[in-house]
Amino acid sequence: MWTKENIPDQSGKTALITGANTGLGYEIAKALYEAGAHVILASRDEKKTNQATENILALPGKGAVESGILDLANLGQVRKFAEMIMEKHSRLDLLINNAGVMTPPESKTNDGYELQFGVNFLGHFALTGHLFPLLKKTVYPRVVTVSSGAHKMVKEIDFDNLRSEKSYDANREYAISKLADLQFMVELNRLATKSGEDIISVAAHPGITQTNLSRHMSQEDFQAALDHFKVKALMPAWQGALPALFAATSPTVKSGDYYGPDGEFELIGYPGIAELSAHAVNETQGKRLWRYAQAATGLNFPEIPKDNI
Ligand SMILES: NC(=O)c1ccc[n+]([C@@H]2O[C@H](COP(=O)([O-])OP(=O)(O)OC[C@H]3O[C@@H](n4cnc5c(N)ncnc54)[C@H](OP(=O)(O)O)[C@@H]3O)[C@@H](O)[C@H]2O)c1
Known part of the structure; x- marks a missing residue:
């Protein structure tokens, strides 16, 4: 049973966590701070972020x-944020792409992408790409992508509907964004290996954990989802954060691994190997997604000739 007490000393390491003002991101940030890391909380709401920072600093970490x-x-703001981080920091050991939005009413990002695809995947692709020079300066940096068991609900990404051109189905778009997250993790591992980078690309999911993620669901729909999976109690956020913390810090982790709770259907439990769907590891799909994201963001990382991806 792996818990945060097993986290190796993180002194000297720098960790950036997205969506760190609440939920899993907050628990991840707190545990890494307690273990000695220099933690950067990256969140969109200044007041909530400052409050989270104060709360963590009040702890005996x-x-x-x-x-x-x-x-x-907002892809332009992601670039500016990354530039600010690159100016201030000379290393980035852990990039934890955790922030997420689930089943909102139909809406789009500043750049016109369906919100869940845009935030959960494309914004994180852009953040990782802009921070890549900093990751490269660090020895064995880790990029941890937070996905979901929901990625298994879809077989592929509909590239003609990523701006909701055809239709909007909140559950389907969430599943697509989480499939994209895993294809990103797998492709980053493959491309980093190919280009000789020492980056460790891994993913994790928290099973079913009590956070604010269901804020856009009605109480009835939320209960129906719990009943469907025969879930009686949600995990507390500190426990749901463990698979991501394991992926971020355990010396036994290998690039390309995916972790989740080890209980039945990976819904609750302690960190164990999680199952990737066949579509998550499909190289043809992953390459297509990577090329799409490169075109959307203008980023080319790792530095591989485009026709060699
Ligand atoms: N909880 C679960 O059972 C569960 C299951 C499977 C996967 N996950 C995944 O776990 C991750 C964390 O979710 P959570 O459960 O901790 O949910 P949460 O409590 O709702 O936290 C989500 C975080 O993402 C941030 N966020 C949302 N939109 C953003 C944007 N445009 N830019 C920057 N940050 C943004 C939120 O900021 P605000 O507070 O300002 O909105 C919040 O900090 C997500 O990727 C989610 O898909 C969770």
Whole structure:
């Protein structure tokens, strides 16, 4: 049973966590701070971010905390945020792409993408790409992508509907964004290996955990989802954060791994290997997504000739 007490000393390491003002991101940031890391909380709401920073600093941790405003629904702001981080920091050991939005009413990012695809995947792709020079300066940096068991609900990404051109189905778009997250993790591992980078790309999911993620669901729909999976109690946020913390810090982790709770259907439990769907590891799909995201953001990382991806 792996818990945060097993986290190795993180002194000297710098960790950036998206969506760190609440839920899983907050618990991840707190645990890394307690273990000695310099933690950067990246969240979009200044007031909530400052409050989270104060709360963490009031704890008896041995790390440091700073905060920055990051709106993943705005690619221009993601670039500016990353530039600010690159100016201030000379290393980035852990990038934890955690922030997420689930089943909102139909809406789009500043750049016109369906909100869940835009925030959960594309904003994180852009953030990772802009921060890539900093990751490259660090020895064995880790990029942890937070996905979901929901990625298994879809078989592929509909590239003709990423701006909701055809229709909007909130559950389907969430599942697509989480499939994209895993294809991103798998492709980043493959491309980093190909280009000789020492980056460790891994993913995690929290099973079913009590956070604000269901804020856009009605009480009835939420209960129906719990009944469907025969879930009696949600995990507390500290426990749901463990798979991501394991992926971020365990020395046994291998690039390309995916972690989740080890209980039945990966819904609750302690960190264990999680199951990737066949579509998450499909190289043809992953390459297509990568090329799409490169075109959407203008980013090329790792530095591989485009026709060699
Ligand atoms: N909880 C679960 O059972 C569960 C299950 C599977 C996967 N997950 C995944 O776990 C991750 C964390 O979710 P959570 O459960 O902790 O949910 P949460 O409590 O709702 O936290 C989500 C975080 O993402 C931030 N966020 C949303 N839109 C953003 C944007 N445009 N730019 C920057 N940050 C943004 C939120 O900021 P605000 O507070 O300002 O909105 C919040 O900090 C997500 O990727 C989610 O898909 C959760």
